[in-house]
Amino acid sequence: MEMPELSGTTRHALKEAILTPRFYTTDFDQIDRLKIDRMRDEFEWIRAEFEHDYNKKHFVRNEEFLANFDDMPEREPFIEFLERSCTAEFSGCLLYAEMVKHLKDPTLRAIFKYMSRDEGRHAGFLNKTMADLNVALDLSVLQKRKKYTHFKPKFIFYATYLSEKIGYARYITIYRHLEKSPEWIIHPIFKWFEQWCNDEYRHGEFFSMLMRSQPGLLSGLNRNWIRFFLLAVYATMYLNDARRSSFYAALGLNWRDYDQRVLRLCNDISSQVYPVTLPVNNPQFFRNLDACVEYDSQISQLGGRKDPIAMAQKARLSSAIATRLFATYRLPPMTTTEVTRWKGLEGFPNYPGPEWRTKTVTAD
Ligand SMILES: [Fe+2]
Numbered sequence: 248m249e250m251p252e253l254s255g256t257t258r259h260a261l262k263e264a265i266l267t268p269r270f271y272t273t274d275f276d277q278i279d280r281l282k283i284d285r286m287r288d289e290f291e292w293i294r295a296e297f298e299h300d301y302n303k304k305h306f307v308r309n310e311e312f313l314a315n316f317d318d319m320p321e322r323e324p325f326i327e328f329l330e331r332s333c334t335a336e337f338s339g340c341l342l343y344a345e346m347v348k349h350l351k352d353p354t355l356r357a358i359f360k361y362m363s364r365d366e367g368r369h370a371g372f373l374n375k376t377m378a379d380l381n382v383a384l385d386l387s388v389l390q391k392r393k394k395y396t397h398f399k400p401k402f403i404f405y406a407t408y409l410s411e412k413i414g415y416a417r418y419i420t421i422y423r424h425l426e427k428s429p430e431w432i433i434h435p436i437f438k439w440f441e442q443w444c445n446d447e448y449r450h451g452e453f454f455s456m457l458m459r460s461q462p463g464l465l466s467g468l469n470r471n472w473i474r475f476f477l478l479a480v481y482a483t484m485y486l487n488d489a490r491r492s493s494f495y496a497a498l499g500l501n502w503r504d505y506d507q508r509v510l511r512l513c514n515d516i517s518s519q520v521y522p523v524t525l526p527v528n529n530p531q532f533f534r535n536l537d538a539c540v541e542y543d544s545q546i547s548q549l550g551g552r553k554d555p556i557a558m559a560q561k562a563r564l565s566s567a568i569a570t571r572l573f574a575t576y577r578l579p580p581m582t583t584t585e586v587t588r589w590k591g592l593e594g595f596p597n598y599p600g601p602e603w604r605t606k607t608v609t610a611d
């Protein structure tokens with residue numbers, strides 16, 4: 248389809264591919280029927296955390312953003328990074344806003360409203376940063392024209408929980424690295440990542456609560472769905488980042504080390520709620536993902552070739568990726584025990600019990 252009136256970046260963000268950020272919709276009525284009363288006080292506590300709005304004043308660009316970045320290293324991949332991030336943030340903003348429209352429970356409505364506020368702010372910050380670089384990404388066009396993928400509520404919970412937590416792990420890992428090696432800060436936006444990723448961590452805390460309030464989501468055959476989503480999210484990130492190794496190199500990072508650190512952290516965190524996580528310490532785990540990266544790069548080397556030999560090779564390589572992913576899925580998972588379970592992050596309070604109401608709110 249030709250869309251001549253749209254900017255190149257908007258058109259790019261509209262394209263659908265397996266590994267690109269998507270927009271989601273779900274069965275909101277089914278979510279509206281969820282019962283959370285058993286954990287009402289805990290949800291009220293996190294609602295109050297969101298209401299506090301820790302990052303209210305954080306997302307303001309300073310004069311450093313107005314410098315000339317025409318000659319920055321890896322400008323194109325950096326812009327693509329902004330575009331993908333902006334699309335993903337905006338996707339969360341829209342999904343959470345739809346929840347507010349459809350849900351009747353006042354606690355859940357308030358929480359989704361605050362989370363939509365945060366994601367809207369994140370998307371806006373990225374969008375303005377792109378505008379500073381003279382790149383236009385029209386979010387209202389994306390909202391109207393991008394295809395929405397329908398997921399059952401439980402799949403939305405598994406996937407959104409992970410995308411919040413992996414978002415946290417990705418941002419904090421970049422931030423900590425640049426904190427140690429500031430000579431690799433190619434753009435000021437990375438200095439905003441620390442407080443930014445705290446928002447994502449908090450969003451993930453809410454989804455972990457939501458899943459715990461529905462114990463059926465965390466037991467029985469759903470354990471297989473949990474493993475499936477863990478693998479889908481991890482493999483997607485690994486393949487995506489492998490294709491962008493030069494961008495990570497421009498930040499002074501080896502993409503593979505970076506990804507493995509992020510995945511290990513995300514896997515640890517997700518044991519807070521998931522009864523099983525992936526065996527990232529089994530040497531076969533990353534050996535399989537590395538094989539997928541190798542097949543994927545052979546597919547890209549075939550480029551747009553449509554001749555029968557290239558098509559046959561692409562089919563063979565795609566099925567080799569599928570075989571490796573299935574083998575990874577079948578590796579014995581790690582079972583969460585009370586000893587190994589993630590206890591929380593420093594600086595982030597866990598629900599202290601009903602006494603939270605009598606305590607004063609922590610200062611900024
Ligand atoms: Fe966000």
Ligand SMILES: [Fe+2]
Nearest residue numbers: 411446447450
């Ligand atoms: Fe988020």
